[in-house]
Amino acid sequence: MSKALPTRSENYSEWYNELVKRADLAENSPVRGCMVIKPYGYSIWEKMQRALDDMFKETGHTNAYFPLFIPKSYLSKEASHVEGFAKECAVVTHYRLKNDPNGKGVIVDPEAKLEEELIVRPTSETVIWSTYKNWIQSYRDLPLLINQWANVVRWEMRTRLFLRTAEFLWQEGHTAHATSAEAIAETRQMLDVYAQFAEEWMAVPVIKGVKSPNERFAGAVDTYCIEALMQDGKALQAGTSHFLGQNFANAFDVKFQDKDGKLEYVWGTSWGVSTRLMGALIMAHSDDSGLVLPPKLAPIQVVIVPIYKNDEQLELISAKVGEIVKELKKLGISVKYDNSDAYKPGYKFAEYELKGVPVRLAMGARDLENGTIEVARRDTKTKETVQLEGIAGYISLLLDNIQEAIYNKALAFREENTTRVDTFEEFNQLLDTKGGFILAHWDGTSETEEKIKEETKATIRCIPLNQEQEEGVCIYSGKPSSGRVVFARAY
Numbered sequence: 303m304s305k306a307l308p309t310r311s312e313n314y315s316e317w318y319n320e321l322v323k324r325a326d327l328a329e330n331s332p333v334r335g336c337m338v339i340k341p342y343g344y345s346i347w348e349k350m351q352r353a354l355d356d357m358f359k360e361t362g363h364t365n366a367y368f369p370l371f372i373p374k375s376y377l378s379k380e381a382s383h384v385e386g387f388a389k390e391c392a393v394v395t396h397y398r399l400k401n402d403p404n405g406k407g408v409i410v411d412p413e414a415k416l417e418e419e420l421i422v423r424p425t426s427e428t429v430i431w432s433t434y435k436n437w438i439q440s441y442r443d444l445p446l447l448i449n450q451w452a453n454v455v456r457w458e459m460r461t462r463l464f465l466r467t468a469e470f471l472w473q474e475g476h477t478a479h480a481t482s483a484e485a486i487a488e489t490r491q492m493l494d495v496y497a498q499f500a501e502e503w504m505a506v507p508v509i510k511g512v513k514s515p516n517e518r519f520a521g522a523v524d525t526y527c528i529e530a531l532m533q534d535g536k537a538l539q540a541g542t543s544h545f546l547g548q549n550f551a552n553a554f555d556v557k558f559q560d561k562d563g564k565l566e567y568v569w570g571t572s573w574g575v576s577t578r579l580m581g582a583l584i585m586a587h588s589d590d591s592g593l594v595l596p597p598k599l600a601p602i603q604v605v606i607v608p609i610y611k612n613d614e615q616l617e618l619i620s621a622k623v624g625e626i627v628k629e630l631k632k633l634g635i636s637v638k639y640d641n642s643d644a645y646k647p648g649y650k651f652a653e654y655e656l657k658g659v660p661v662r663l664a665m666g667a668r669d670l671e672n673g674t675i676e677v678a679r680r681d682t683k684t685k686e687t688v689q690l691e692g693i694a695g696y697i698s699l700l701l702d703n704i705q706e707a708i709y710n711k712a713l714a715f716r717e718e719n720t721t722r723v724d725t726f727e728e729f730n731q732l733l734d735t736k737g738g739f740i741l742a743h744w745d746g747t748s749e750t751e752e753k754i755k756e757e758t759k760a761t762i763r764c765i766p767l768n769q770e771q772e773e774g775v776c777i778y779s780g781k782p783s784s785g786r787v788v789f790a791r792a793y
Contacts, residue, residue: 307321307324307591308320309590310534314533314534315462318581318585319462321584322343322464322584325343325593325658327339327463327464327580328343328463328580329463333468335459335468336469337463345601346595347471347577347580350504350579350580351451354495354575355451355473363475365448365449365451366448368430368433368450369423370423371421372420373418374419377421377428380550383428383549386519387520389457390456390458391421391456391457392468393419393420398414399411423452434478434554438557440558441558441561444480445478445479445480449473449475454470456470464577464578465538465578471576471577473575474572474573475571476570477570477571478556479568479569480566485545485546485569485570485571486545489544489571490543492571492573493510496540496541502598503596504583505586505598505705505709506540506583506586507531509763509764509788511526511527511764512524512525512526512765513526513527513542513765514751514762515748518544519542521544521550522549523546524545525543525544527543527763527764528541530582530586531586531719532586533586534585535738535790536793537763537790537792537793538585539578539763540578540579541574543571543573544572544573545571546570548569550570556568581793586712587681587711588658592656592657594680595657595660596660596704597661597701597705602636602637602638602659603660604630604638604659604660604662604663605637605638605640605654605659606623606626606637606638607640607665608640608647608664608666609647609665610666611667615667618667622670623641623665626663627639630694630698633694658680659680660680661678661679662678669687673691674689675693681704716739719736720738720740721738722741722786723777724742724777726777729777729789733760733791737790739789740760740790741788742787743772743774743786744762744776745779745782747779747781750778750779758791761790761791762787764788765785766788769785769786770785772785774786
């Protein structure tokens with residue numbers, strides 16, 4: 303094993319960066335601001351994709367794929383949308399290279415300038431709505447429920463693996479509806495899908511809410527979100543679902559003939575989650591020894607390590623382990639038997655702890671004689687000796703227990719770090735000491751929101767959907783407020 307990780311208390315940022323690299327999740331690429339997702343990290347993302355894709359299809363959506371390149375003129379058609387993304391766009395201006403006459407590799411051919419520049423997609427609303435114009439003519443074509451799995455580029459200057467990179471992977475749903483009510487219902491439904499995934503698969507409790515006008519998606523009428531709390535007391539936006547109204551339908555002239563023969567503009571939504579979820583997974587659960595993965599998303603749910611003195615013992619242990627592996631696989635449990643002789647058991651234990659494998663089994667000669675096996679949990683680091691009879695069923699129940707325990711621990715942390723405040727002085731003090739989610743009154747104005755952000759670097763994460771009506775006064779302006787919103791410093 304390499305030297306110990308930095309601790310979270312010493313340097314949370316360094317702990318995170320080192321853990322991502324040492325656990326073989328990702329590394330920086332030769333292209334500044336971009337990342338290479340390594341096989342172990344990509345295996346986790348694949349499990350996320352598979353679960354989400356099944357949930358999307360259960361709600362009636364189908365997958366498609368749209369171009370990576372978007373004509374510049376398309377972005378100009380929806381004013382607030384282009385304003386929101388203009389500073390993050392990568393632009394293609396030429397279509398050909400040629401050999402440098404000076405013999406120094408290749409150069410851009412100045413004769414190959416594009417008539418219209420192409421934008422590498424920061425998001426796909428414009429190119430998709432230009433396509434929907436051709437797909438939608440009648441109410442019979444609605445609703446149109448499309449999702450795509452893709453990569454996008456947003457030219458970030460300050461990057462961090464998974465959390466903020468110039469290129470990242472995501473899915474983006476884009477739907478069209480006959481009525482406003484149907485589109486809003488779709489927006490809320492997909493928010494619920496994201497919340498269910500975060501809580502049931504990632505074991506991350508989230509708050510569902512709506513963004514303030516200052517924080518909503520560029521081009522949306524309303525943006526709904528799920529907000530999660532990380533162990534350092536900062537919030538992370540884990541998913542968004544946008545009610546677009548008729549903004550993009552108007553911009554791209556997407557109309558349908560209703561049942562009465564009247565032409566109407568359609569109503570739209572878009573929604574997405576990205577590889578940022580990988581960052582949330584790491585920061586919500588992991589400890590100073592490495593990853594702590596919820597079993598539902600762990601590439602390896604169970605690892606078995608033999609402890610032996612000679613080849614004869616290894617052969618006997620391997621025969622028994624082979625039976626256990628078959629039983630576990632029958633129950634759909636992913637299992638790895640690590641009988642390699644490259645490293646000693648202690649090294650392997652530390653390595654699988656670093657990688658967050660939920661359950662580790664160890665079997666030695668004495669276990670073989672006694673019909674037992676050592677079972678170690680990654681989340682609590684507890685060990686016990688268990689009878690081999692019925693071991694597969696025991697492990698299956700244990701994995702369910704670990705999944706639930708990880709969620710409950712994260713939920714307890716969030717509850718302990720959610721505080722109600724009534725004064726700006728208390729608000730400031732809490733941000734600098736405890737952090738977490740702060741429930742405070744806000745007067746509803748953009749001006750007050752901006753001033754709080756400028757002075758404290760805290761933002762309104764969301765207005766909770768279950769917000770209680772509570773008369774009060776804004777912590778900053780002293781003006782009337784009808785309910786508390788969620789403030790936090792955030793990633």
